Amino acid sequence: MLTTILSFGIIMAFGLVIFITIKWWNLRLTGTDPVSLLVFISILFTSGLDVGLVMFPVAFDFPLYADTETYPTFAFTNPLAIEFGMWGFLIWAFYFLTGFYFCVIEPRVRFFEIPVVKTVNNIVIIATCAFTGSLFLQYLPFYMPMVGDGESIIPLFYVITFLIICAAAYSSTNIKFVKMLSVASSGLFVALILLAWLVSGAGVGGFLGNLSLIGGYFTNIHHFVLPMGDGAGYHAFFLFWWFAWSIMIGQFTSRFVGGLKTQHFLLALLVIPSIPLAIWFSVLYHFYVESIPLGPLMNWAMITVGVIFVVNSFDSLIRLYTDNLNLTTDRLGLLPYLALNVGMLSVLTYAFSSGWLKIDWIGAIVVGIMAAAVLYILARHRRTVAEIDDMPRGQSMPAE
Numbered sequence: 001m002l003t004t005i006l007s008f009g010i011i012m013a014f015g016l017v018i019f020i021t022i023k024w025w026n027l028r029l030t031g032t033d034p035v036s037l038l039v040f041i042s043i044l045f046t047s048g049l050d051v052g053l054v055m056f057p058v059a060f061d062f063p064l065y066a067d068t069e070t071y072p073t074f075a076f077t078n079p080l081a082i083e084f085g086m087w088g089f090l091i092w093a094f095y096f097l098t099g100f101y102f103c104v105i106e107p108r109v110r111f112f113e114i115p116v117v118k119t120v121n122n123i124v125i126i127a128t129c130a131f132t133g134s135l136f137l138q139y140l141p142f143y144m145p146m147v148g149d150g151e152s153i154i155p156l157f158y159v160i161t162f163l164i165i166c167a168a169a170y171s172s173t174n175i176k177f178v179k180m181l182s183v184a185s186s187g188l189f190v191a192l193i194l195l196a197w198l199v200s201g202a203g204v205g206g207f208l209g210n211l212s213l214i215g216g217y218f219t220n221i222h223h224f225v226l227p228m229g230d231g232a233g234y235h236a237f238f239l240f241w242w243f244a245w246s247i248m249i250g251q252f253t254s255r256f257v258g259g260l261k262t263q264h265f266l267l268a269l270l271v272i273p274s275i276p277l278a279i280w281f282s283v284l285y286h287f288y289v290e291s292i293p294l295g296p297l298m299n300w301a302m303i304t305v306g307v308i309f310v311v312n313s314f315d316s317l318i319r320l321y322t323d324n325l326n327l328t329t330d331r332l333g334l335l336p337y338l339a340l341n342v343g344m345l346s347v348l349t350y351a352f353s354s355g356w357l358k359i360d361w362i363g364a365i366v367v368g369i370m371a372a373a374v375l376y377i378l379a380r381h382r383r384t385v386a387e388i389d390d391m392p393r394g395q396s397m398p399a400e
Contacts, residue, residue, distance in 0.1 A: 002236070002240075002360055002364055003227055003236055005364045005367050005368075006227060006236055006239055006240060006243075006363070006364070006367065007226050007227065008367065008371075009243060009363075009366075009367030009370065009371075010225065010226060010239065011226075012367075012370065012371065012374070013093070013094055013097055013243075013246075013370065014093065014225070016097055016374070017093045017096060017097050017266070020097065020100055020262065021262060021263065021266055023389065024100075024104070024262045024388065024389065025261075025262055025263050026261050026262065026263065027104065027261065027262050027388070028259055028260070028261050029099075029100065029103045029104060029257045029259070029260055029261070029262065029265055030103070030257060030258065030259050031103055031254050031255040031256050031257040031258070032255045033175075033255045033256055034256065034257060034258035034259060035179070035256045035258050036258060037258065037260070037268065039179065039182075039183060039256070040253070040256045040257060040258060041186075041268065041272050041273065042182045042183045042185075042186040043178070043179065043182040043183075043253055043256055043316070044095065044249070044253045044269070044273065045182075045186055045189075045273050045276070046181070046182045046185045046186055046189075046309060046312040046313070047182065047249055047252060047253060047312060047313060047316040047317075049087070049273075049309065049313075051132065051135055051136045051139070051306045051309050051310045051313075052135055052241075053087060053277075053280070053309065054192075054302050054305055054306040054309060055135070055136075055139040055142070055143060055302070055306055056139075057083055057281060057284045057285075057288075058284055058287055058288055058294065059139055059142045059143070061079070061082075061083050061086070062079045062080075062083065062284075062285065062288040063288070064234065065078075065079035065082045065083065066079045073228045074228075076220055076223055077216035077217065077219075077220045077223075078213045078216050079285070079288075080210060080213045080214060080216075080281055080282065080285045081213055081214055081215070081216030081217040081220070082217070083281050083285075084214050084217050084274075084277060084278055084281055085217045085221070085223075085224040086224075086235070086238045087238075087277050087281075088217075088273070088274040088277040088278065089217070089218075089221075089270055089271075089274045090221060090224060090225070090270070091224075091239075091242050092269045092270050092273055092274070093266070093269070093270065094242050094243065094245075094246040095246060095249055095250055095253070095269055096265060096266045096269045096270070097246070097250070098246045098247050098249065098250020098251065098254075099249075099250040099253055099254045099257065099265070099269070100250075100254075100262065100265065101250060101254075101373075102250050102251045102254035103254040103257050104388065105377070105385055105388075108381065108384050108385065108388070109376070109377055109380070109381040109384065109385065111372075111373045111376050111377070112251070117369065117372070118324065118325075120365065120369065121247060121248075121251075121324070121369060122321045122324050122325055124244065124247070124248065124362055124365055124366060124369075125248045125317050125320055125321040125324075126317075126321055126344065126345070126348065127244075127348060127352075127357060127362050128244045128245060128248065128317070128359070128362055129313070129314055129317040129318065129321075129345060129348075130345050130348030130349045130351070130352055130357075131244070131352045131357070131359050131362070132310055132313045132314065133161055133164070133165060133310065133314070133345065133348075133349035133352070134349050134350075134351075134352030134353040136161060136164070136306065136307075136310050137153060137157055137158070137161045137349065137353050138153070138353060140153070140157045140160065140161075140303075141153060141154075141157065143294075143299050143302055143303050143306070144157075144299065144303065145299075146296070146299075153353070160307075161346075161349060162342075162346055164307055164310050164311055164314070165314065165341075165342050165345050165346055165349070166338070166342050167311050168310070168311045168312075168313075168314030168315040168318060169314070169315075169318055169337075169338050169341040169342050169345075170338060171311060171314075171315035172314070172315040172316075172318035172319040172322065172341070173329050173334065173337065175319065177315065178312075178315050178316055178319055181308070181311065181312050181315065182312055182316075184308075185305070185308040185309060185312050188304075188305050188308060189276065189280075189305055189309075190276065192280075192301055192302065192305045193276065193279055193280050193283055195297075195298070195301055196280075196283045196284065196287075196298060196301075197283045199295065199297065199298055200283060200286040200287055200290075200292060201286075201292075202283065202286040206286055207282055207283065207286070210282040210283075210285045210286055210289075211278060211279070211282040213282075213285070214278050214281075214282065227239060236360070237359065237360065239363070240359055240360045240362070240363025240364065241359050241363065242363075243363035243364075243366045243367055244359055244362040244363045244366055246366060247366055247369060247370070248317060248320055248321075251320060252316050252317070252319070252320045314345070318341050318345075322337070322341070327340065
């Protein structure tokens with residue numbers, strides 16, 4: 001049932017991407033708080049990705065994709081290309097779809113201001129935010145083998161996760177903190193890539209050899225559109241994960257779009273974030289194929305960047321749902337604001353880590369929200385949306 005919902009959602013989403021791109025090819029998009037392309041991509045990259053980018057590949061993904069005896073579905077290309085396909089290029093079209101919607105269409109139709117939709121959407125945001133914390137908690141033992149037995153989640157890991165939630169809640173109190181942290185964490189991620197490359201000893205030749213393997217994604221891109229056969233469970237997990245993030249990241253980042261035309265917006269989202277992803281995975285792949293241990297330096301560096309990514313994901317989403325629900329510091333005061341968000345997210349993080357909540361359910365709800373938005377527009381605002389094309393080129397309604 002869930003796989004059917006997922007497949008329907010993917011077909012719907014990509015169909016809408018094609019329709020939007022063709023119909024509004026040259027429409028210029030401008031948010032309420034426009035920034036430069038570099039800052040926008042930094043905010044999008046660090047808000048739209050999370051700790052899994054740092055912690056998944058070596059710990060779990062590469063070995064899984066290489067085990068083609070157990071998962072023959074993954075035999076169509078190499079593990080590096082599959083890892084890139086889970087995180088890069090085509091999948092960023094989801095963020096294009098929601099970013100365009102909140103920048104251009106939502107101000108006209110106000111679907112997300114309908115009380116029930118607003119409530120469900122913010123529940124999704126809060127739950128997905130907690131899921132990020134649970135992933136960090138789950139993978140900490142692998143990257144901190146010097147603490148504990150390398151497998152179990154010990155009390156210290158709960159304390160670290162709690163402190164991260166506290167830091168993110170505080171960062172969310174000022175949008176300037178969110179912007180600054182996004183740019184800083186993007187720079188630190190680049191530094192981490194350089195460090196990993198030096199530690200791996202891959203050299204230029206080894207790196208370029210690995211990078212060329214990503215071509216296996218583009219020659220087999222059709223495999224990544226719908227959930228894969230025998231490996232559908234894990235691939236579907238990633239796709240549901242992207243769906244769960246898509247509406248809230250589009251809603252948050254649309255305010256920062258700085259005048260890009262639709263065609264350029266799509267191209268920027270597909271290509272620019274994919275470049276550092278391709279480089280990062282290519283460097284990490286050398287550790288895997290050569291069985292090189294990460295070592296203390298790399299472990300601590302990855303933990304540091306992973307922590308910052310978690311804070312970045314948390315603070316942007318906290319900022320979004322507190323603004324949506326008018327649970328701001330101006331209304332509540334700083335201490336009640338912090339207590340509310342830290343307490344709620346700590347409880348939900350534990351719920352996800354214990355398996356009580358699943359990201360698949362959240363992703364399925366998002367598919368339902370998207371489908372409801374389409375039906376609502378067709379039933380109530382078809383003419384309003386159709387007339388967007390009549391606006392002079394170079395203009396768009398500001399997002400609210």
